[in-house]
Amino acid sequence: MKSNRVYIGLDFGATKTIAASADENGNIIEKIRENTPQKLDEGMELFKRMIREVSGGEKITAIGCATGGPLDWKTGIINFLHMPEWRDVPLKDIMEKEFDCPFYVDNDCNVAALGEIEFGEGLNYNDFIYITISTGFGAGIIKDQKIFRSSSGEHPELGHQTVHTKKLSDVICRCGATNCLESLISGYAIERHYGKHAEQLTDGEWNEIGTLLGEGLRNIIVMHTPEVIFLGGGVALGGGEKLLRTVTEVIKKQVKIVKLPEVKLTPLGYEAPLKGAVALAMKGFE
Ligand SMILES: [Zn+2]
Structure with a gap:
């Protein structure tokens, strides 16, 4: 049975951001990479555009995001220590409103460890x-x-x-x-x-x-x-x-x-x- 589930992964780094869409087995469908803007409003616009682009117009099931800096994984409020505009940003709220699907964000090393369990040798x-x-x-x-x-x-x-x-x-x-x-x-x-x-x-x-x-x-x-x-x-x-x-x-x-x-x-x-x-x-x- 064909399923149209589309998951989005976002690797949001201080210099580069990568967005990818994946099918229900986690196989990457499409991936794009851009420089991360220092300005918050430019960054938000870019993320939304990247997510829309890799989703290929399909309804998104959920979005996961790996990022640095102190953050609150429950509320999805992020901070980027070395980017002054990126402080106390309610990324989860913004993205859930925009895409009408769950958005999860966590420390990039925690997220990579989850990747290790799901796709690597962590299991x-x-x-x-x-x-x-x-x-x-x-x-x-x-x-x-x-x-x-x-x-x-x-x-x-x-x-x-x-x-x-x-x-x-x-x-x-x-x-x-x-x-x-x-x-x-x-x-x-x-x-x-x-x-x-x-x-x-x-x-x-x-x-x-x-x-x-x-x-x-x-x-x-x-x-x-x-x-x-x-x-x-x-x-x-x-x-x-x-x-x-x-x-x-x-x-x-x-x-x-x-x-x-x-x-x-x-x-x-x-x-x-x-x-x-x-x-x-x-x-x-x-
Ligand atoms: Zn130190």
């Missing part, structure tokens, strides 16, 4: 952690196949732990604290520290990044005991096997007291948040 594990290393460093924690949420609603920020570093002076993180892991190994940190993009790093420099990441994962492993850690985002996927080798060496050496989890690159690649957004549209916050 094989009860407890796992999805980590994105791109411009920043974020994580989604899955416990018993559900997103772990703190009772305050605050999203756990695993990138703002600190690790051993041989640096002589403190590095100030974008959050204002010193020597956060994010301020040492994320895309913006790499540009600041090495003066180049992650893809231009030498093997030795990747080794430095991998060592710091390994120390960070060591902390995460002993505190959360995940069965597996999936790595995604441009820096992690760019470093690839090279990065994984160093990370694995560090955690093998440093994690003695709990079972060593597998650390692997996400099988969903660069599309993890987008696929997750489709999964969120299909499943909602069940």
Whole structure:
């Protein structure tokens, strides 16, 4: 029986936004990518246009959205820390009025973790952690196949732990604290520290990044005991096997007291948040 269900996934990033339509099995039908406007009204118009375009004029069943910044997944009010116009935006209300269908929005790492369960390898594990290393460093924690949420609603920020570093002076993180892991190994940190993009790093420099990441994962492993850690985002996927080798060496050496989890690159690649957004549209916050 033919079904006309159309789900929309929106990966709303600080620089790029991707919209995709998917069928009831989550297969992507159409996908478009645009630069994210800094201005709020332009952004809203663009999102609506992108969603309409990928839906091909069909009635939309539900929309899922992955985004950054502090947000309230229940009310769907979002904030973008580094985009001043994008504060306290009632994205859920706006989109539900516009498209007359449910709109779900959550932290991009939580959403990518949902994508891992629906379309990747996440279904094989009860407890796992999805980590994105791109411009920043974020994580989604899955416990018993559900997103772990703190009772305050605050999203756990695993990138703002600190690790051993041989640096002589403190590095100030974008959050204002010193020597956060994010301020040492994320895309913006790499540009600041090495003066180049992650893809231009030498093997030795990747080794430095991998060592710091390994120390960070060591902390995460002993505190959360995940069965597996999936790595995604441009820096992690760019470093690839090279990065994984160093990370694995560090955690093998440093994690003695709990079972060593597998650390692997996400099988969903660069599309993890987008696929997750489709999964969120299909499943909602069940
Ligand atoms: Zn920080």
